[in-house]
Amino acid sequence: MPQTPNQPQNGKESKFARKLRAIRVNRAVFLSAIIILLALAVILVITAVTNRARRRSAEEVIKPVTGNDLTEPNQSDEPTSAKPEPENTTKSDDKPNQPPAETVPTLSLPVDGSLLQAHSADLQVFSRTMQDYRVHLGVDLATVADAPVLAAADGTVARVWDDPMMGKCVAISHAADSLTVYKNLAAELPEDITVGASVVRGQRIGTVGDTALVEVAEEPHLHLEMTVGGLQVNPLDYFPASILDALTQDASYEDVNTEK
Secondary structure, eight states: OOOOTTSOBTTBOOHHHHHHHHHHHHHHHHHHHHHHHHHHHHHHHHHHHHHHHHHHHHHHHSOOOOHHHHHSOOTTSOOOOOOOOOOOOSOTTOOOOOOOOOOOOOOOOSSSSEEEEOOEEEEEEEETTTTEEEEEOSEEEEOOTTOEEEOSSSEEEEEEEEETTTEEEEEEEETTTEEEEEEEEOSOOOTTOOTTOEEOTTOEEEEBOSOOGGGTTSOSEEEEEEEETTEEEOGGGGSOHHHHHHSOOOOHHHHHHHHO
């Protein structure tokens, strides 16, 4: 009986049969790999499409409400009777209207006279009464005895007191937390000058006296002080230039130094 090509001779497989079988095995492996890769590709495509659909649905759920959503109704919805909210015409960067900030008032001259002693908070000046050197926190305006003392600006009487060194004193509060203080006044004050009383610029608040013991050796004068925000300032800084020009320069310190 004749033998087929694939039939082993003498019980042994021929080289051709082994090669043919190897080719068949390799082809099966190759086809299996292709099928697996195609299946993986299909799975990836399906997963990507599914995730995109889920993401889009989530975005629609959490989509923020915008101005268009409030002002443009859905055409498919029935119109409602609710009135639209008024449009806000105020810009986000606009600040609400605020009253203008207060400023320290410009002062009027409280007495007719001249500058006797200037303000000196840092440099000590000679005191003719005390015969020593000390700071001078106000300005002394020389005038005649019993000269009327006028309010330097509109305000409210904040305090009336007797100082053991500076005599009869009146303090008037003004705008921007400023205060003018009138010292060395006569003991008798007008009846309407009491704490809390309103005064206007030029109103008489007292007369020049000699009640300031530490300045009694000076000629008749008004001792005027001023504070802004609770701090001592030079009252001359708040007078207009026309008044400053009318006041003579303080010569008392120069006279004392000349005498020495």
